[in-house]
């Protein structure tokens with residue numbers, strides 16, 4: 001990783017007046033902050049924001065829409081930017097957001113130019129006030145594409161990459177509602193996957209939360225060990241959101257989706273009980289057209305969620321196993337060119 005960092009780092013003092021340079025991978029390296037201002041028409045349109053960054057509408061090559069992610073200027077967050085940049089420079093997958101260019105002053109300031117995803121993030125799309133209701137076939141397709149993106153980072157790279165923050169606001173959607181995983185700022189690469197467990201502040205006696213509320217793997221909170229299983233836990237919560245249309249954590253009600261779903265999940269894991277159709281329908285997003293739904297597909301999605309969020313780590317499947325199950329058991333996926341119907 002350190003070698004990789006050194007290879008892509010450039011000496012800004014030498015290149016500050018240079019024109020943007022295109023790297024072999026087609027990623028453009030912008031050499032001055034002026035370039036960044038021009039790309040975003042002086043940061044005129046904010047399209048998103050997160051804990052570490054603001055995302056602005058940008059124009060790439062003068063016309064194509066793009067998204068520019070500017071990290072908050074600080075030495076600590078510069079490391080987050082570098083991590084995300086280094087990972088995105090390596091990754092190429094249809095379901096992972098594409099890096100188009102970047103600016104790096106090698107000290108505090110960094111910006112990533114990303115492909116623009118016009119349908120925003122999955123969390124917004126599932127909200128009850130969203131104008132458009134995501135159809136069932138789109139929901140199962142998003143689940144499959146997301147797990148294929150996770151399989152790619154878990155299995156296709158050495159050292160392995162653990163995303164570390166799988167959640168619906170990190171799942172972006174293109175115009176066809178195809179999924180693109182984004183935000184690699186919390187990723188763990190290879191041996192760096194051992195991180196500090198959450199700490200108890202002596203004054204407040206409150207546990208400092210690590211990760212995003214509603215998505216954090218309790219095993220990770222206890223041990224501080226980030227692993228592929230932690231990504232599968234986040235994936236399981238996203239599947240519950242896709243099925244129920246409910247948010248992973250409701251600040252209003254102080255309620256977590258995994259707790260609401262727990263009785264149903266336990267019944268599913270108890271293989272002696274055949275889960276009743278009524279119970280499944282009660283959990284289902286009421287905005288979905290219930291009559292046209294194949295209830296067995298819903299059961300498959302719920303079974304996948306149940307094993308992914310299981311407290312028994314040995315039960316949690318790999319991303320490849322989940323992708324296989326979805327393709328075999330969900331005929332609605334045939335419109336993607338896969339699934340039983342093809």
Ligand SMILES: Nc1ncnc2c1ncn2[C@@H]1O[C@H](COP(=O)(O)OP(=O)(O)OP(=O)(O)O)[C@@H](O)[C@H]1O
Pocket residue numbers: 047048049050051052053054055067069097114115116117118120121169170172182183185
């Ligand atoms: N390429 C993009 N196209 C369209 N919208 C985007 C794009 N990238 C990010 N966004 C929007 O900005 C939001 C925040 O992006 P992102 O998660 O990358 O920021 P962050 O600072 O890393 O957030 P977090 O607090 O989760 O760490 C996304 O949820 C999405 O709504």
